[in-house]
Amino acid sequence: MLTVFFFLFGAAIGSFLNVVIYRLPEGKSLVWPGSHCPQCGEKIRWFDNIPILSYIILQGKCRDCGNEISIRYLVVESITAVVYLYAYLHYGISLELLTFLVFTSLLIPISFIDFSTMLIPDSLSISGIIIGLLFSMFRGIIVVSCIGAAIGAIYILIIIHIGKAVYKKDVMGYGDIKLAAMIGAFVGWDSFLLTILFSSLFGSLFGLVQIKRGKSSMKSLIPYGPFLAIGGFITFLFGRWIIVRFFLG
Ligand SMILES: [Zn+2]
Structure with missing residues:
Protein backbone atom coordinates (compact mmCIF):
# COMPACT_ATOMS: atom_id res chain seq x y z
CA MET A 1 0.00 0.00 0.00
CA LEU A 2 2.67 2.49 1.09
CA THR A 3 4.75 1.48 -1.92
CA VAL A 4 2.00 2.68 -4.25
CA PHE A 5 1.53 5.79 -2.13
CA PHE A 6 5.21 6.78 -2.41
CA PHE A 7 5.16 6.27 -6.17
CA LEU A 8 2.07 8.51 -6.60
CA PHE A 9 3.38 11.01 -4.06
CA GLY A 10 6.67 11.20 -5.99
CA ALA A 11 4.81 11.71 -9.28
CA ALA A 12 2.83 14.59 -7.73
CA ILE A 13 6.00 16.19 -6.31
CA GLY A 14 7.63 15.70 -9.74
CA SER A 15 4.74 17.61 -11.27
CA PHE A 16 5.47 20.51 -8.91
CA LEU A 17 9.22 20.28 -9.63
CA ASN A 18 8.36 20.77 -13.31
CA VAL A 19 6.71 24.06 -12.39
CA VAL A 20 9.86 25.02 -10.44
CA ILE A 21 12.11 24.10 -13.40
CA TYR A 22 9.98 26.11 -15.82
CA ARG A 23 9.14 29.16 -13.72
CA LEU A 24 12.01 29.73 -11.29
CA PRO A 25 14.63 30.78 -13.91
CA GLU A 26 12.09 33.24 -15.36
CA GLY A 27 11.36 34.71 -11.96
CA LYS A 28 7.68 33.81 -12.16
CA SER A 29 5.48 32.87 -9.19
CA LEU A 30 5.41 29.15 -8.42
CA VAL A 31 1.78 29.09 -7.26
CA TRP A 32 -0.06 31.60 -9.42
CA PRO A 33 -1.44 31.43 -12.08
CA GLY A 34 -2.30 27.72 -12.46
CA SER A 35 -0.71 25.56 -15.16
CA HIS A 36 -1.26 26.66 -18.73
CA CYS A 37 0.12 25.70 -22.11
CA PRO A 38 3.28 27.74 -22.88
CA GLN A 39 2.30 27.83 -26.59
CA CYS A 40 -1.37 28.84 -26.64
CA GLY A 41 -1.73 30.02 -23.03
CA GLU A 42 -4.88 27.95 -22.54
CA LYS A 43 -5.49 26.77 -18.97
CA ILE A 44 -4.73 23.08 -18.44
CA ARG A 45 -7.83 21.17 -17.23
CA TRP A 46 -7.47 19.16 -14.03
CA PHE A 47 -7.89 15.86 -15.88
CA ASP A 48 -5.09 16.82 -18.26
CA ASN A 49 -2.83 17.63 -15.33
CA ILE A 50 -2.44 14.15 -13.88
CA PRO A 51 1.27 13.34 -13.47
CA ILE A 52 2.74 10.82 -15.99
CA LEU A 53 -0.71 9.59 -17.17
CA SER A 54 -1.85 12.79 -18.87
CA TYR A 55 1.30 13.06 -20.93
CA ILE A 56 0.80 9.52 -22.21
CA ILE A 57 -2.95 9.95 -22.88
CA LEU A 58 -2.39 13.26 -24.71
CA GLN A 59 0.57 11.68 -26.54
CA GLY A 60 2.69 14.66 -25.59
CA LYS A 61 0.45 17.24 -27.29
CA CYS A 62 -1.60 20.14 -25.93
CA ARG A 63 -5.35 19.37 -26.11
CA ASP A 64 -6.09 22.89 -27.30
CA CYS A 65 -3.42 23.85 -29.81
CA GLY A 66 -1.87 20.46 -30.57
CA ASN A 67 1.64 21.80 -30.02
CA GLU A 68 4.17 19.48 -28.48
CA ILE A 69 4.55 19.35 -24.70
CA SER A 70 8.18 18.98 -23.63
CA ILE A 71 9.14 15.37 -22.84
CA ARG A 72 10.83 16.88 -19.78
CA TYR A 73 7.47 16.85 -17.95
CA LEU A 74 7.17 13.09 -18.29
CA VAL A 75 10.86 12.52 -17.51
CA VAL A 76 10.86 14.61 -14.31
CA GLU A 77 7.60 13.09 -13.04
CA SER A 78 8.78 9.53 -13.74
CA ILE A 79 12.23 10.05 -12.20
CA THR A 80 10.75 11.60 -9.05
CA ALA A 81 8.13 8.85 -8.72
CA VAL A 82 10.74 6.09 -9.05
CA VAL A 83 13.17 7.82 -6.67
CA TYR A 84 10.45 8.24 -4.01
CA LEU A 85 9.39 4.63 -4.37
CA TYR A 86 12.96 3.35 -4.19
CA ALA A 87 13.81 5.61 -1.25
CA TYR A 88 10.88 4.21 0.74
CA LEU A 89 11.99 0.63 0.02
CA HIS A 90 15.60 1.52 0.90
CA TYR A 91 15.02 3.43 4.15
CA GLY A 92 11.51 2.61 5.36
CA ILE A 93 9.70 5.31 7.31
ZN1 LIG B 1 -1.63 24.73 -26.24
Missing part, protein backbone atom coordinates in the same frame (compact mmCIF):
# COMPACT_ATOMS: atom_id res chain seq x y z
CA SER A 94 12.56 7.18 9.00
CA LEU A 95 14.33 10.50 9.35
CA GLU A 96 16.83 9.31 6.71
CA LEU A 97 13.93 8.82 4.28
CA LEU A 98 12.60 12.34 4.87
CA THR A 99 16.12 13.80 4.53
CA PHE A 100 16.73 11.91 1.32
CA LEU A 101 13.38 12.95 -0.22
CA VAL A 102 14.05 16.62 0.54
CA PHE A 103 17.61 16.27 -0.77
CA THR A 104 16.53 14.73 -4.10
CA SER A 105 13.64 17.19 -4.49
CA LEU A 106 16.31 19.91 -4.50
CA LEU A 107 18.78 18.01 -6.71
CA ILE A 108 16.26 17.30 -9.49
CA PRO A 109 15.21 20.91 -10.28
CA ILE A 110 18.80 22.12 -9.78
CA SER A 111 20.09 19.58 -12.33
CA PHE A 112 17.46 20.36 -14.96
CA ILE A 113 17.76 24.13 -14.54
CA ASP A 114 21.57 24.01 -14.67
CA PHE A 115 21.46 21.75 -17.71
CA SER A 116 19.28 24.13 -19.73
CA THR A 117 20.38 27.55 -18.41
CA MET A 118 23.92 26.89 -17.05
CA LEU A 119 22.76 28.59 -13.86
CA ILE A 120 21.86 27.27 -10.42
CA PRO A 121 19.29 29.41 -8.58
CA ASP A 122 20.53 30.55 -5.15
CA SER A 123 17.00 30.14 -3.82
CA LEU A 124 17.44 26.37 -4.22
CA SER A 125 21.12 25.91 -3.37
CA ILE A 126 21.43 28.30 -0.42
CA SER A 127 18.20 27.17 1.21
CA GLY A 128 19.47 23.64 0.49
CA ILE A 129 22.62 24.30 2.54
CA ILE A 130 20.52 25.56 5.49
CA ILE A 131 18.03 22.68 5.26
CA GLY A 132 20.87 20.15 4.95
CA LEU A 133 22.57 21.48 8.09
CA LEU A 134 19.26 21.54 10.00
CA PHE A 135 18.56 17.91 9.14
CA SER A 136 22.13 17.00 10.15
CA MET A 137 21.50 18.43 13.61
CA PHE A 138 18.64 16.00 14.08
CA ARG A 139 20.59 13.17 12.45
CA GLY A 140 23.44 13.78 14.93
CA ILE A 141 26.08 14.44 12.26
CA ILE A 142 26.24 18.22 12.43
CA VAL A 143 30.07 18.46 12.64
CA VAL A 144 30.64 16.01 9.77
CA SER A 145 28.04 17.94 7.83
CA CYS A 146 29.51 21.44 8.47
CA ILE A 147 32.95 20.22 7.39
CA GLY A 148 31.24 18.63 4.36
CA ALA A 149 29.70 21.95 3.34
CA ALA A 150 33.05 23.72 3.75
CA ILE A 151 34.96 21.05 1.77
CA GLY A 152 32.31 21.21 -0.97
CA ALA A 153 32.77 24.95 -1.42
CA ILE A 154 36.58 24.77 -1.18
CA TYR A 155 36.74 21.92 -3.71
CA ILE A 156 34.93 23.93 -6.41
CA LEU A 157 36.91 27.08 -5.58
CA ILE A 158 40.16 25.16 -6.10
CA ILE A 159 38.93 23.81 -9.47
CA ILE A 160 37.88 27.31 -10.55
CA HIS A 161 41.35 28.64 -9.67
CA ILE A 162 43.19 25.79 -11.41
CA GLY A 163 40.91 26.24 -14.43
CA LYS A 164 41.68 29.95 -14.55
CA ALA A 165 45.42 29.26 -14.39
CA VAL A 166 45.37 26.53 -17.07
CA TYR A 167 42.56 27.53 -19.44
CA LYS A 168 42.37 31.26 -18.60
CA LYS A 169 38.61 31.09 -18.09
CA ASP A 170 35.93 29.95 -15.65
CA VAL A 171 35.62 26.17 -16.00
CA MET A 172 32.87 26.09 -13.39
CA GLY A 173 30.28 28.55 -12.24
CA TYR A 174 29.91 30.10 -8.84
CA GLY A 175 26.58 28.32 -8.55
CA ASP A 176 28.52 25.05 -8.36
CA ILE A 177 30.21 26.29 -5.15
CA LYS A 178 26.86 26.56 -3.38
CA LEU A 179 25.56 23.30 -4.84
CA ALA A 180 28.68 21.41 -3.70
CA ALA A 181 28.32 22.98 -0.23
CA MET A 182 24.69 21.85 -0.14
CA ILE A 183 25.61 18.27 -1.07
CA GLY A 184 28.42 18.30 1.52
CA ALA A 185 25.90 19.45 4.15
CA PHE A 186 23.61 16.53 3.36
CA VAL A 187 26.14 13.70 2.94
CA GLY A 188 28.95 14.80 5.31
CA TRP A 189 32.63 15.32 4.43
CA ASP A 190 33.65 11.65 4.29
CA SER A 191 30.96 10.73 1.78
CA PHE A 192 31.52 13.97 -0.10
CA LEU A 193 34.98 12.72 -1.11
CA LEU A 194 33.11 9.97 -2.97
CA THR A 195 30.80 12.58 -4.50
CA ILE A 196 33.90 14.23 -6.00
CA LEU A 197 35.03 10.87 -7.38
CA PHE A 198 31.66 9.97 -8.93
CA SER A 199 30.82 13.40 -10.31
CA SER A 200 34.18 13.89 -12.01
CA LEU A 201 33.96 10.35 -13.40
CA PHE A 202 30.47 10.87 -14.86
CA GLY A 203 31.30 14.42 -15.98
CA SER A 204 34.40 13.27 -17.89
CA LEU A 205 32.54 10.34 -19.45
CA PHE A 206 29.78 12.67 -20.63
CA GLY A 207 32.37 15.14 -21.96
CA LEU A 208 34.17 12.39 -23.88
CA VAL A 209 30.92 11.11 -25.41
CA GLN A 210 29.99 14.65 -26.48
CA ILE A 211 33.40 15.12 -28.11
CA LYS A 212 33.14 11.74 -29.85
CA ARG A 213 29.74 12.68 -31.22
CA GLY A 214 31.22 15.95 -32.44
CA LYS A 215 28.84 17.94 -30.24
CA SER A 216 31.56 19.72 -28.32
CA SER A 217 35.32 20.12 -28.15
CA MET A 218 37.85 20.07 -25.31
CA LYS A 219 37.22 23.79 -25.03
CA SER A 220 33.46 23.78 -24.62
CA LEU A 221 31.81 24.23 -21.28
CA ILE A 222 29.45 21.59 -19.90
CA PRO A 223 27.31 22.24 -16.81
CA TYR A 224 28.87 20.41 -13.86
CA GLY A 225 25.83 20.75 -11.59
CA PRO A 226 23.94 17.68 -12.88
CA PHE A 227 27.04 15.51 -12.35
CA LEU A 228 27.57 16.85 -8.85
CA ALA A 229 23.91 16.05 -8.24
CA ILE A 230 24.23 12.47 -9.52
CA GLY A 231 27.39 12.01 -7.44
CA GLY A 232 25.60 13.37 -4.36
CA PHE A 233 22.58 11.17 -5.00
CA ILE A 234 24.68 7.99 -5.17
CA THR A 235 26.80 8.86 -2.15
CA PHE A 236 23.81 9.65 0.03
CA LEU A 237 22.39 6.21 -0.73
CA PHE A 238 25.55 4.10 -0.77
CA GLY A 239 28.41 6.29 0.55
CA ARG A 240 28.63 4.69 4.00
CA TRP A 241 28.42 1.22 2.53
CA ILE A 242 31.13 1.94 -0.06
CA ILE A 243 33.44 3.49 2.55
CA VAL A 244 33.06 0.58 4.97
CA ARG A 245 33.26 -2.06 2.25
CA PHE A 246 36.20 -0.72 0.23
CA PHE A 247 38.14 1.72 2.38
CA LEU A 248 37.85 0.48 5.95
CA GLY A 249 37.44 -3.24 5.28
